[in-house]
Every structure is written in C-alpha cells, then in structure tokens.
Amino acid sequence: MSNDPVDTEDHMDRLHRAIDRQATDQIWRLLNNTMVPAEVAHALESSPPREREELWTQVGPETQGEVLLYLSEEVQDEFLDRMDAAELLTATENLDTDDLADLLQRLPTSSIQQVLDSMEAQERERVETVLSYPEDTAGGLMDTDTITIRPNITLDVVLRYIRRHEELPQSTDVLWVVTRRDELIGRLSINKLLVCDPSMSVREIMDTDFIRLDALASQNDVAQLFERHDLISAPVLNERGQLVGRITIDDVVDVIRDSAEHTVMSMAGLDEEDDTFAPALRTTRRRAIWLGINLLTAFLASSVIGMFEGTIQKITALAVLMPIVASMGGIAGSQTLTVLIRGIALGHVKTNNVRWLLGREMIAGMLNGVLWAAVVAALAIVWFDDWMLGGVIALAIVINLVVASLTGTLLPVLLKRLSIDPALSGSVILTTVTDVVGFLSFLGLASVIYL
Amino acid sequence: MSNDPVDTEDHMDRLHRAIDRQATDQIWRLLNNTMVPAEVAHALESSPPREREELWTQVGPETQGEVLLYLSEEVQDEFLDRMDAAELLTATENLDTDDLADLLQRLPTSSIQQVLDSMEAQERERVETVLSYPEDTAGGLMDTDTITIRPNITLDVVLRYIRRHEELPQSTDVLWVVTRRDELIGRLSINKLLVCDPSMSVREIMDTDFIRLDALASQNDVAQLFERHDLISAPVLNERGQLVGRITIDDVVDVIRDSAEHTVMSMAGLDEEDDTFAPALRTTRRRAIWLGINLLTAFLASSVIGMFEGTIQKITALAVLMPIVASMGGIAGSQTLTVLIRGIALGHVKTNNVRWLLGREMIAGMLNGVLWAAVVAALAIVWFDDWMLGGVIALAIVINLVVASLTGTLLPVLLKRLSIDPALSGSVILTTVTDVVGFLSFLGLASVIYL
Structure with a gap:
C-alpha cells in the first residue's frame, strides 16, 4: 500500500463521491480503514454542518478518540458535548496520556471523573499528573510515557531491558537516566546505544548537557526552545528536579501553527480555534x-x-x-x-x-x-x-x-x-x-x- | 551544565550587558562557547544594524555557517553578500547536505561552483542532487544522509553494521530498506530493531505501509503530511521510486511557521522573510x-x-x-x-x-x-x-x-x-x-x- 502526497486529496475526493452517491458502506470503509484519524478530522473540518454530522455518525467508536485529537477546539466541543459517558470511555480507551489529558481538559468535571474512574490505577495517576498542570504549560502538554534507566548499569543490560518491551513509546529517541529518587541526571540517545561498546556503563556515555523543561514553562517558551534547538523530544521536570514526563515535537508543531495563526485571526477579531464551517x-x-x-x-x-x-x-x-x-x-x-x-x-x-x-x-x-x-x-x-x-x-x-x-x-x-x-x-x-x-x-x- | 526555558533569555541578557560594557572577550565567549548557533542567530535578528555588525565580526568562522542557517533570508543575504569564497568555504565545511544546499541556493552561481569544487566527490554529488530540485520542493528540502540496508539480512547483521558507524545521522529514527537498484521497499524503525529477535530478517519485520514523498512535491504539501501524520522523518523518492533522501521534522517546522506567518505579513503588504531591524x-x-x-x-x-x-x-x-x-x-x-x-x-x-x-x-x-x-x-x-x-x-x-x-x-x-x-x-x-x-x-x- 503506497502513500504519496496526493493521497489525502485522493481520499477526500473518493469520500465526496461516496457522499454524493450516498454509498454508506464505502463512506464507512474510507473513514475507518483507508483514512488515518488526521485525515478523517480534516474531512470533518472541511464539511458544512449537515455533512459533518453524517460523517461523524460513520466514524467507528474506537476511532472517534483519535479523530477528536486532530480537530480544532470549537469542533471538538461540538462533538464532545453530545457524547455520553459510555461513548467517551470507548473513544478514549486507547489514547496516550497526553492526548487523553488534552481531551479531558475540554470536558465538564463530572465527565472527567467518570473517565478517570474507569482507568487502571497506574494509568489514572499518569493522566492526573498531566491534568494537575495548566493546559498551556509544559506539564499540560507532556506525555508521561517515558523509559528511565539507572546510571550504573552497562549498555548491554540496557539493551536487554529494552528487549523486554514489546514496543517503545512513540518517537522514543532517548532513554532518561534518573537517580533512585527520579531526579534526572542524564540522557542516553538510542543512536548512541546502538553504536557504542555494550560493555560501557550508562554513566560513561550519557549526555548531561541538554535542554530541560520546567513543568510550569509556558507552551510558547517550549515551542521556541524546540525551534531554536531542533529538538525531537525534551524532558519535563517538576520543581524538585524529578522527571515527570517528556514533550515530543509533534505536540509542539500544533503550538507553533496555533501561535502563528493567532496573529492573523486576532487582527480580524477572530480566534484561531474558530470552526471554518460554523453555522x-x-x-x-x-x-x-x-x-x-x-x-x-x-x-x-x-x-x-x-x-x-x-x-x-x-x-x-x-x-x-x-x-x-x-x-x-x-x-x-x-x-x-x-x-x-x-x-x-x-x-x-x-x-x-x-x-x-x-x-x-x-x-x-x-x-x-x-x-x-x-x-x-x-x-x-x-x-x-x-x-x-x-x-x-x-x-x-x-x-x-x-x-x-x-x-x-x-x-x-x-x-x-x-x-x-x-x-x-x-x-x-x-x-x-x-x-x-x-x-x-x-x-x-x-x-x-x-x- | 543545566539548561532551562529561561536560559536563552539569560544568555541574551548577559550578551547585552557585555555589549554595554564593551567586554569583547566575554562577547566572544558567549557567542562561540555558551550560546548555540540558533541563539546566536536570534541575537543577530534582535539587533539593530550597527550592533548586529559588531556581533557578527565576533562569531567564529566555523560557527558562521550554522548561524546563517537560522537567519531569515533577508539577514542571510546581508551577510552572505559580504563573505568571500574562502570565508564561505570555512563557514560551510561542517554543514549537512540539506543545510548546505539551502545556503548555496542563496548565492550567485559562481560562488556555488567554488564551494562545490572544494568538496569531496561523494559529498559534492549529494549536494548537487539536492540543488537539482527547486528550493520549495521535497527534493530541495531533503537531506541525502540516509542509512540504507538490504531486506535479506538478519537484524543481528544490521546491528553489527550500525555499530561500525561512529555516529548515526541526526534524528535517525528509521533505516531504509532498498533493493540493489536503490528502490525503496520498506523501512525498519530503530525502536523495532531494539525490541525484536535479532535472528529475524529485515524483510520479516520491516514496515511497508508508510508515507513516501515525491521529490517534486511542494514543501507546503510536505508540511501538511508531516502535521497530519505526526511524522518525524519521511523518505524522498525520485520518479523511478529510488530513495534520494529524507526529510526530518526540524526542516518542516520552519516551513510550517513561514506559511502561517505569510498570511499576516502579506495582508499588510509585508514579507515573512523581512528583517525586523531593516535600516x-x-x-x-x-x-x-x-x-x-x-x-x-x-x-x-x-x-x-x-x-x-x-x-x-x-x-x-x-x-x-x-x-x-x-x-x-x-x-x-x-x-x-x-x-x-x-x-x-x-x-x-x-x-x-x-x-x-x-x-x-x-x-x-x-x-x-x-x-x-x-x-x-x-x-x-x-x-x-x-x-x-x-x-x-x-x-x-x-x-x-x-x-x-x-x-x-x-x-x-x-x-x-x-x-x-x-x-x-x-x-x-x-x-x-x-x-x-x-x-x-x-x-x-x-x-x-x-x-
């Protein structure tokens, strides 16, 4: 299955033809099998209210959560407002902690509690950590799904430890080196792990000179740091220097686009989260x-x-x-x-x-x-x-x-x-x-x- | 040496104090040791002409190339216009192919030839590949520094092959699987390489379902694909399906910011590459x-x-x-x-x-x-x-x-x-x-x- 830059356009065209022919089966297949969640979100954002409504009912319950992530806040709210607790639970089941926290922040407190109650203790604790920081800070933007290691083990041990995972968290480019009290003291890039002698210790080859983010830093500061230092990911520390999460570039790209769009929209008295197809x-x-x-x-x-x-x-x-x-x-x-x-x-x-x-x-x-x-x-x-x-x-x-x-x-x-x-x-x-x-x-x- | 979000501000403050006191030594140390190239570029962009001039003379010849990369086009041109061939060669010596090609595209043809002539054959060929595509296409944006492997070897062989490198190209998150004729047939993520059984073959675990970029795709299409699919890197193929390079997210972040800024600047008859401190x-x-x-x-x-x-x-x-x-x-x-x-x-x-x-x-x-x-x-x-x-x-x-x-x-x-x-x-x-x-x-x- 080959993808190339015109494919999204192609998907959109096929979707519109299917809508015109009211070919429900084909619409369903396109939305749930062929298109990725971001494309589905794009299709929803590009549709007038009635068509958007019809499309949304065709998005499978498990896919809805992922799709919601890519929508602007106004369109998100439109759908979130109408989902009941059960639907929310199904939709959010498979989301990362940072993504889940993003969505939860847009819900009334009672719904947040319902979703949290349904989660396993460890997962709930993670989401609650993210929710404890304001939405527009490093803490609110971060993902808590990090891999940490101790400084005194050898790379060989690290390699074996990693092999025990079925897969690594998305965009894992570094492992974080922490003390027994979770204080961050270094990082070990995956690439170094691959090229260095396995008998060396983590402490010998870890970097100690890199950007650390304060959990309370504003998301605009975070975006500037990512742009300025070409970061892929960065660790987020609490006030005691403990690693609480990491931010990856894909979360920051949205902040960058929003902040640049904010100016042009504000100058016309509009908001960057406005729905193009608002009624x-x-x-x-x-x-x-x-x-x-x-x-x-x-x-x-x-x-x-x-x-x-x-x-x-x-x-x-x-x-x-x-x-x-x-x-x-x-x-x-x-x-x-x-x-x-x-x-x-x-x-x-x-x-x-x-x-x-x-x-x-x-x-x-x-x-x-x-x-x-x-x-x-x-x-x-x-x-x-x-x-x-x-x-x-x-x-x-x-x-x-x-x-x-x-x-x-x-x-x-x-x-x-x-x-x-x-x-x-x-x-x-x-x-x-x-x-x-x-x-x-x-x-x-x-x-x-x-x- | 710990960094946190306020550090850039701190560096800028120290730089301004050093300028006020005309402490040349300290200015030199800050620009060449303490600050990263992007910060130096930020300091230059934030300075009125005379101060900018003074700062630039204090940037070491080898650092100048990296700094130039982070400047807006107008400021880049200002400095490039005054550099002679020897200075250009020193400044561009250590740059990646895509970065070097970016800079070369802003020079007159004669200077481009001089820089190319000074390079080793292999390196020159790489830069020429990038230069052969228009600046605002995937080909013009790409880096040719990729690691390719064959499908029939085992992961163990791949691991040993990688270990022969002193370091991997920046932001290497995947290895590209190609045929004898350089046609791209799959990709192997570093993370998978780490967690899978080393006796398996590349063909068994490689992905074949991922985004491929046409070398002639416009940079805006590329940016939309990166945003929509949360990509870290993507392969660039020529019209024969051969791998010619890869684009990483840090190159795309600039495109995203520029395209969003373009609207607000254009609406006031301005250009997003304009120098804030133009005379x-x-x-x-x-x-x-x-x-x-x-x-x-x-x-x-x-x-x-x-x-x-x-x-x-x-x-x-x-x-x-x-x-x-x-x-x-x-x-x-x-x-x-x-x-x-x-x-x-x-x-x-x-x-x-x-x-x-x-x-x-x-x-x-x-x-x-x-x-x-x-x-x-x-x-x-x-x-x-x-x-x-x-x-x-x-x-x-x-x-x-x-x-x-x-x-x-x-x-x-x-x-x-x-x-x-x-x-x-x-x-x-x-x-x-x-x-x-x-x-x-x-x-x-x-x-x-x-x-």
Missing part, C-alpha cells in the same frame, strides 16, 4: 461583537468630522479628499503594527531595542509621509485647482503618517506590558487614532487657513 | 510601494465622493456619516476574507463547499447588516434629527455588508484560481470594493431621495 447564527453573533466595537471607533471619527461641518459646507473638496488622509495613515500604521506584533511574538523586540525601532519607524513614516504628501498634493491641486488645498492635505498626511508610525510602534509594546493581546486590540485602537488624527489635522488645518 | 531607507522604500497601491484605491473612493459634491454641500451630515458606512463594510469584509484565506491555506475550502460558505456569509452579512443598520440609523436620527437620513444610512449599510460578504468569500477563491496570492492582494481589492460601494450606495441613495 450562520453562531457566525453572526461572533462577528457582531467586533462590528460593534468598530462602530464605536467609527462614530468617534465621525464626531471629529462633525466639528467641521461648517468648513465642509464651504469647501466640499475637503469631504472628497479627507478619506485619503485617514486611509494613508491607517495603512502606514498597520504596517508598523504588524512588524512590531510579529517582532514581539518572535522575541526580537525587547526593551533595549524599541528605541531604535521607534527611530527607524519615525524616519520611514516621515519620508513616506513627505513622498506621498507631494503626490497627493499635486493631484489635489490639479483636481480642484486650489494650491492652498494642496498644502493643507500635504501637511495633514505628513502629520498622520508620523503619528501612525509612533502609535504603530509604541501601542503593541504598551499593550504587551499591560498583558493585553496586541494582535487583538492593536488594529482597532490604531485605526481609531489614524482616523481621528487624519480628520482632525486635515479639517482642522483647513478651518484655520480658509476661515 | 530606515530600505524600510521606507518597501513600504512606499504598498502605500502607493493603497493611494490608488483611496483616490478611486474619493472620485466616487466627488460625484456627489453637490449633495454633500446641501446635506453636510452625509460627509460626517459616510466613513461609518465604508468602515463597517471594510470590517465585515475583512473578517470574511480572513476566514476564507485561512480556510484555503488549511485546505478546508474546496470547490464543493464554497457554495455553502457563500450562503453562510451572505446570511451573516445580512443579519449583521440589519442589526447595525438599525443602531446606526437610530443614532443618526437622534444626532441630525432627520428620519430620512436614518433610512438612507440603514439601507446603505445593509447593501455594503452584503456586498462585503460576497466579495470576501468569492475574491480569495477567484484569486487562488488565478494563482494570485489572496493574502497579498485580497485586502486591498476588498477595501476598494467596500469603500466604493459604501460611498456610492450612501451618497447615491441620498441624492435620489433628497434631490
């Missing part, structure tokens, strides 16, 4: 909030214009040109804001280099302000045959672009310091500033000069 | 283009307003309220656009479900249109004591939100089909539409009703 009413309700917030800022801008109704009545060209001033400021500001938000997310922007960035942005804002002010002024003069108007709009554009650069740089830094997500609220505040300053400077200058 | 003039030049494009659309909107100067002169309230109509359309449209762009990037949105999405978005646009039209109308009536004005703005908002939903859904799908990046051009086109339709519907309706 119309839920979508309407969610979007309404963001539109309402933006309406407030639009009214603020309008009230600024309202202050200059008299001026506009005399020179209607002002009404024609004023959106240009606001829009140029908005664009320039959002470019600066995006660069800063990304710089902060990547850890490039720190207290010690914000001053340099501010200077750079002010210069860029000023230069682009002067450049485009000249262009707009020339066009305005030609259009309305009014030199004064050209001067006023030029000055207003320079002012607005400099203010936009200033705001775009300092606002995200300030919001971050106040622990407010700059990606979510930054663009709304910025647009308010550039609209208000744009209208105020343009109409204000015009009032002073013409009246 | 002021380069920044100005780059931003100028985007501002120029947006100025065109702003003038288009202004020309629409210009058509109604007479109406505005009579009813200046129109000038006060018109930005609200345009702004509400822009926000609603950009929400729809963002959901669609992300849905397309994740592979959720396909020809067969666009119709459902369009329906959902039109309903949401209509409902939010009616809701906020009512609110704005009420406020307008109170503010200007004009019932007619309330009716006009309400109707204009409903029209603009419905058009925004329509455009936000169909535009990215259309652009994608024309192979134009929807993240880059989508928001400019969308804003133009919502501005023009907003002003046209509001001022047009007002002209018909009042005049």
Whole structure:
C-alpha cells in the first residue's frame, strides 16, 4: 500500500463521491480503514454542518478518540458535548496520556471523573499528573510515557531491558537516566546505544548537557526552545528536579501553527480555534461583537468630522479628499503594527531595542509621509485647482503618517506590558487614532487657513 | 551544565550587558562557547544594524555557517553578500547536505561552483542532487544522509553494521530498506530493531505501509503530511521510486511557521522573510510601494465622493456619516476574507463547499447588516434629527455588508484560481470594493431621495 502526497486529496475526493452517491458502506470503509484519524478530522473540518454530522455518525467508536485529537477546539466541543459517558470511555480507551489529558481538559468535571474512574490505577495517576498542570504549560502538554534507566548499569543490560518491551513509546529517541529518587541526571540517545561498546556503563556515555523543561514553562517558551534547538523530544521536570514526563515535537508543531495563526485571526477579531464551517447564527453573533466595537471607533471619527461641518459646507473638496488622509495613515500604521506584533511574538523586540525601532519607524513614516504628501498634493491641486488645498492635505498626511508610525510602534509594546493581546486590540485602537488624527489635522488645518 | 526555558533569555541578557560594557572577550565567549548557533542567530535578528555588525565580526568562522542557517533570508543575504569564497568555504565545511544546499541556493552561481569544487566527490554529488530540485520542493528540502540496508539480512547483521558507524545521522529514527537498484521497499524503525529477535530478517519485520514523498512535491504539501501524520522523518523518492533522501521534522517546522506567518505579513503588504531591524531607507522604500497601491484605491473612493459634491454641500451630515458606512463594510469584509484565506491555506475550502460558505456569509452579512443598520440609523436620527437620513444610512449599510460578504468569500477563491496570492492582494481589492460601494450606495441613495 503506497502513500504519496496526493493521497489525502485522493481520499477526500473518493469520500465526496461516496457522499454524493450516498454509498454508506464505502463512506464507512474510507473513514475507518483507508483514512488515518488526521485525515478523517480534516474531512470533518472541511464539511458544512449537515455533512459533518453524517460523517461523524460513520466514524467507528474506537476511532472517534483519535479523530477528536486532530480537530480544532470549537469542533471538538461540538462533538464532545453530545457524547455520553459510555461513548467517551470507548473513544478514549486507547489514547496516550497526553492526548487523553488534552481531551479531558475540554470536558465538564463530572465527565472527567467518570473517565478517570474507569482507568487502571497506574494509568489514572499518569493522566492526573498531566491534568494537575495548566493546559498551556509544559506539564499540560507532556506525555508521561517515558523509559528511565539507572546510571550504573552497562549498555548491554540496557539493551536487554529494552528487549523486554514489546514496543517503545512513540518517537522514543532517548532513554532518561534518573537517580533512585527520579531526579534526572542524564540522557542516553538510542543512536548512541546502538553504536557504542555494550560493555560501557550508562554513566560513561550519557549526555548531561541538554535542554530541560520546567513543568510550569509556558507552551510558547517550549515551542521556541524546540525551534531554536531542533529538538525531537525534551524532558519535563517538576520543581524538585524529578522527571515527570517528556514533550515530543509533534505536540509542539500544533503550538507553533496555533501561535502563528493567532496573529492573523486576532487582527480580524477572530480566534484561531474558530470552526471554518460554523453555522450562520453562531457566525453572526461572533462577528457582531467586533462590528460593534468598530462602530464605536467609527462614530468617534465621525464626531471629529462633525466639528467641521461648517468648513465642509464651504469647501466640499475637503469631504472628497479627507478619506485619503485617514486611509494613508491607517495603512502606514498597520504596517508598523504588524512588524512590531510579529517582532514581539518572535522575541526580537525587547526593551533595549524599541528605541531604535521607534527611530527607524519615525524616519520611514516621515519620508513616506513627505513622498506621498507631494503626490497627493499635486493631484489635489490639479483636481480642484486650489494650491492652498494642496498644502493643507500635504501637511495633514505628513502629520498622520508620523503619528501612525509612533502609535504603530509604541501601542503593541504598551499593550504587551499591560498583558493585553496586541494582535487583538492593536488594529482597532490604531485605526481609531489614524482616523481621528487624519480628520482632525486635515479639517482642522483647513478651518484655520480658509476661515 | 543545566539548561532551562529561561536560559536563552539569560544568555541574551548577559550578551547585552557585555555589549554595554564593551567586554569583547566575554562577547566572544558567549557567542562561540555558551550560546548555540540558533541563539546566536536570534541575537543577530534582535539587533539593530550597527550592533548586529559588531556581533557578527565576533562569531567564529566555523560557527558562521550554522548561524546563517537560522537567519531569515533577508539577514542571510546581508551577510552572505559580504563573505568571500574562502570565508564561505570555512563557514560551510561542517554543514549537512540539506543545510548546505539551502545556503548555496542563496548565492550567485559562481560562488556555488567554488564551494562545490572544494568538496569531496561523494559529498559534492549529494549536494548537487539536492540543488537539482527547486528550493520549495521535497527534493530541495531533503537531506541525502540516509542509512540504507538490504531486506535479506538478519537484524543481528544490521546491528553489527550500525555499530561500525561512529555516529548515526541526526534524528535517525528509521533505516531504509532498498533493493540493489536503490528502490525503496520498506523501512525498519530503530525502536523495532531494539525490541525484536535479532535472528529475524529485515524483510520479516520491516514496515511497508508508510508515507513516501515525491521529490517534486511542494514543501507546503510536505508540511501538511508531516502535521497530519505526526511524522518525524519521511523518505524522498525520485520518479523511478529510488530513495534520494529524507526529510526530518526540524526542516518542516520552519516551513510550517513561514506559511502561517505569510498570511499576516502579506495582508499588510509585508514579507515573512523581512528583517525586523531593516535600516530606515530600505524600510521606507518597501513600504512606499504598498502605500502607493493603497493611494490608488483611496483616490478611486474619493472620485466616487466627488460625484456627489453637490449633495454633500446641501446635506453636510452625509460627509460626517459616510466613513461609518465604508468602515463597517471594510470590517465585515475583512473578517470574511480572513476566514476564507485561512480556510484555503488549511485546505478546508474546496470547490464543493464554497457554495455553502457563500450562503453562510451572505446570511451573516445580512443579519449583521440589519442589526447595525438599525443602531446606526437610530443614532443618526437622534444626532441630525432627520428620519430620512436614518433610512438612507440603514439601507446603505445593509447593501455594503452584503456586498462585503460576497466579495470576501468569492475574491480569495477567484484569486487562488488565478494563482494570485489572496493574502497579498485580497485586502486591498476588498477595501476598494467596500469603500466604493459604501460611498456610492450612501451618497447615491441620498441624492435620489433628497434631490
């Protein structure tokens, strides 16, 4: 059975053809035999509500748990809400501790208890360890299924010990060397175990210089460490230095994608866990909030214009040109804001280099302000045959672009310091500033000069 | 030497203190002994030009190659441009083939030849294999450093063969089983090798059901496969089914981050490879283009307003309220656009479900249109004591939100089909539409009703 990059597409196509023909048998075979759980999850995420519903009923009870893992939180909740305790137990039976803990964290406390009660003591203890840490920390992300060895045995003993396992935990690339009190003192990579002389002791060849994760470290810090050090797995320690679990790269890939997606979704007032195929009413309700917030800022801008109704009545060209001033400021500001938000997310922007960035942005804002002010002024003069108007709009554009650069740089830094997500609220505040300053400077200058 | 999540921060702090005190020795030690190449790259990326310059001169010639790998393309180019052939040779001496090929792809042809000429025949052939594939394909991403075995030997022979290596290639989790003609027929995981009976043959225990990558598959397809199947590594085959290399998860993590960052940067007319600390003039030049494009659309909107100067002169309230109509359309449209762009990037949105999405978005646009039209109308009536004005703005908002939903859904799908990046051009086109339709519907309706 050969797989290649087009296979997922092929599976999806066959699934859609089967749905069109209502070939229930074939749908069932595709979902439960041909496709891997991640593909089934992808098919569910790519389906409108009714079709998604039908597909889900065709996913076998034992497969459901694995499929749930790959769904976004919103879609997960949709299905979890409707599963009873028995269904949950069947679905979660074969999951790894970290995956199981992920799902449990989305359930009400009573259901969590039911699932825990059904488990063997050792397994339950493991899941409870993971659940004892917040979801977005190393402890919440980790898997407790690790292989530990003692430092004083020989590699030969290790090899024989390993051979007693039927299989090793997924992505096992190292064995952890611990003391009698479970304190982590080293690691032995499987590859070294294979190439070194079996009569040597673990202590002789174990690494001691590697990344250790604090169980309470945030998942974003964990992701940065994995990216920076090209890690495949890393040990997680509690505050006493004891090994409590390990994190593998496949858990971190999701964190990396989510954190990168978070910015683009937040800037439009959306959430990275949103369901692409959420029903119309839920979508309407969610979007309404963001539109309402933006309406407030639009009214603020309008009230600024309202202050200059008299001026506009005399020179209607002002009404024609004023959106240009606001829009140029908005664009320039959002470019600066995006660069800063990304710089902060990547850890490039720190207290010690914000001053340099501010200077750079002010210069860029000023230069682009002067450049485009000249262009707009020339066009305005030609259009309305009014030199004064050209001067006023030029000055207003320079002012607005400099203010936009200033705001775009300092606002995200300030919001971050106040622990407010700059990606979510930054663009709304910025647009308010550039609209208000744009209208105020343009109409204000015009009032002073013409009246 | 213990490492924990705060260590990178600690290294950065110590580096900054050393820079402030101009403690050259300590800077050198930190960059070349204490910090790993990825941390050095992070320090360079987080530094303004002059400081970055100073730091780079302190990075040892042999470390430079590794550090270059972790830099964004813009910063890479900055340093590569100034290195002569001898420096390049020293820096690239110890790199893996895939990493070396990555760097070479950024050099002029003459420099590539010089580096290739300096290499041993076997090594050169490997790099040339990678270079023969486009940079953004599986072949361009792969590493040729694989361990292959034959199917008919026993595990015991494999174990002895492996023991002859001093070390295995990084992240080796499987051995590849090939025929005499290098055709891939299976894989043997290291973990299985450790737990199975050594007298068994490779053929008996090898897997044959796993993901194979076509060397010409796009890197985005590769990334999706890794994410979907939780892969650590995957084999790359040429068109004859021969094993030409393997891709490991650490190469894919970069692709995943870049593709997710691409959307947010493109929507602001920026590039994910942009240097956060690019100098002021380069920044100005780059931003100028985007501002120029947006100025065109702003003038288009202004020309629409210009058509109604007479109406505005009579009813200046129109000038006060018109930005609200345009702004509400822009926000609603950009929400729809963002959901669609992300849905397309994740592979959720396909020809067969666009119709459902369009329906959902039109309903949401209509409902939010009616809701906020009512609110704005009420406020307008109170503010200007004009019932007619309330009716006009309400109707204009409903029209603009419905058009925004329509455009936000169909535009990215259309652009994608024309192979134009929807993240880059989508928001400019969308804003133009919502501005023009907003002003046209509001001022047009007002002209018909009042005049």
